[in-house]
Amino acid sequence: MAWDTRCRNVDVARILRPFVNAETTVLDAGCGEYGLSAFVAAKSVVGVDILPTDVKVDGFTFIHGSIITLPFAERSFSVAALVDVLEHLPEGLRPEAIRQLVRVAKDTIIITFPAGKIAREIDEAFNTKLVASHQEVPDWLSEHLENPYPDANEVAEMLRTEAENTGGKIKVTIHHSEHLSVARFLRNAASTSKYLYLFGNLAAGFLLPLMPKASEANGYRAIILAEFKND
Numbered sequence: 001m002a003w004d005t006r007c008r009n010v011d012v013a014r015i016l017r018p019f020v021n022a023e024t025t026v027l028d029a030g031c032g033e034y035g036l037s038a039f040v041a042a043k044s045v046v047g048v049d050i051l052p053t054d055v056k057v058d059g060f061t062f063i064h065g066s067i068i069t070l071p072f073a074e075r076s077f078s079v080a081a082l083v084d085v086l087e088h089l090p091e092g093l094r095p096e097a098i099r100q101l102v103r104v105a106k107d108t109i110i111i112t113f114p115a116g117k118i119a120r121e122i123d124e125a126f127n128t129k130l131v132a133s134h135q136e137v138p139d140w141l142s143e144h145l146e147n148p149y150p151d152a153n154e155v156a157e158m159l160r161t162e163a164e165n166t167g168g169k170i171k172v173t174i175h176h177s178e179h180l181s182v183a184r185f186l187r188n189a190a191s192t193s194k195y196l197y198l199f200g201n202l203a204a205g206f207l208l209p210l211m212p213k214a215s216e217a218n219g220y221r222a223i224i225l226a227e228f229k230n231d
Contacts, residue, residue: 003186003204007221008084010208011177012112013039015225019079019108027077027104029067029097030085034060046077068093070100080105084221086113086150088143094150095158102162107228109159109170112177113150115222120149122183122220129191152222159226169229176219179212183220 013036020026024042028035031047037060047053048065065071067085080101086094101109114123123144130137156172163170182204190197204211214220 002201003182003208004201006205006208007178007182008112009036009039011175012036012081012083012110012223015175015223016040016079016081016108016110019227024078025076027070027072027080029070029080029082029101030088031062031083035083036081042079067097067100070104072104074103075106076104078106079108079110081109082111082113084113086111086155087147088140090147094155095162098155098158099162102159102166102168105228109226110223111155111159111226112221112223113155114144114220115152115176116149118180118218119220120145122180122187126187126191129187133191135191150222152216152224155222156224156226159224163226163228170226171229172227173225174216175223175225176214176216176221177223178220179214180218180220182211 020040020042022041022043026036026040026042026045028037028045028047031049033053033055034057035047037045037047037057042059045060047060047062048067048070050064050066052064053062063071067082082097082101086097089097101111123141127137127141127145152174156174159172160170186197186200186204189200
């Protein structure tokens with residue numbers, strides 16, 4: 001698969017691997033077309049999104065709905081995931097999205113998003129190049145720039161606070177993905193030629209295992225893993 005899909009999901013799936021087996025149920029909130037379902041070996045993946053999808057993937061069930069009002073009972077899923085959704089929500093709605101994840105998750109939550117100043121700067125530069133060359137700005141980029149980018153430490157703290165509010169405890173760890181050098185290269189390609197971008201997108205997706213690893217200093221995206229403590 002191309003980089004734009006793999007970069008969002010491969011590292012999330014890798015981090016989730018110790019928590020997912022043939023009996024695991026996964027909620028993929030804001031799943032898009034098929035989201036994590038092609039990347040995790042779970043018993044079932046239930047995707048929720050406000051936009052419908054016709055994509056058919058084994059073990060994937062799509063439900064039309066919103067992250068703000070998830071139509072599920074408490075502790076319905078082993079894992080609840082929110083992949084590249086939080087940045088699309090206004091700040092005032094983000095705590096409710098996290099509250100919903102804490103409510104429906106039984107064991108694990110994973111949230112990923114373009115993180116803070118470093119991610120916003122690279123997207124602002126991309127937007128500037130597109131506007132200067134009279135190219136159409138993609139919807140995802142416009143939506144990103146409408147709101148402040150989430151801060152990884154603040155999101156981690158919201159998870160801890162919400163878990164405590166419901167009488168639970170969680171262990172939170174922060175990871176990073178999508179090295180800025182690759183993100184810049186692909187955005188430069190996209191602002192130069194759609195054909196160059198298509199080639200670069202496919203090539204980067206194929207070469208993903210060889211790509212430089214991201215850290216807090218050079219990662220576009222933060223991945224927050226929250227593990228519920230059952231003791």
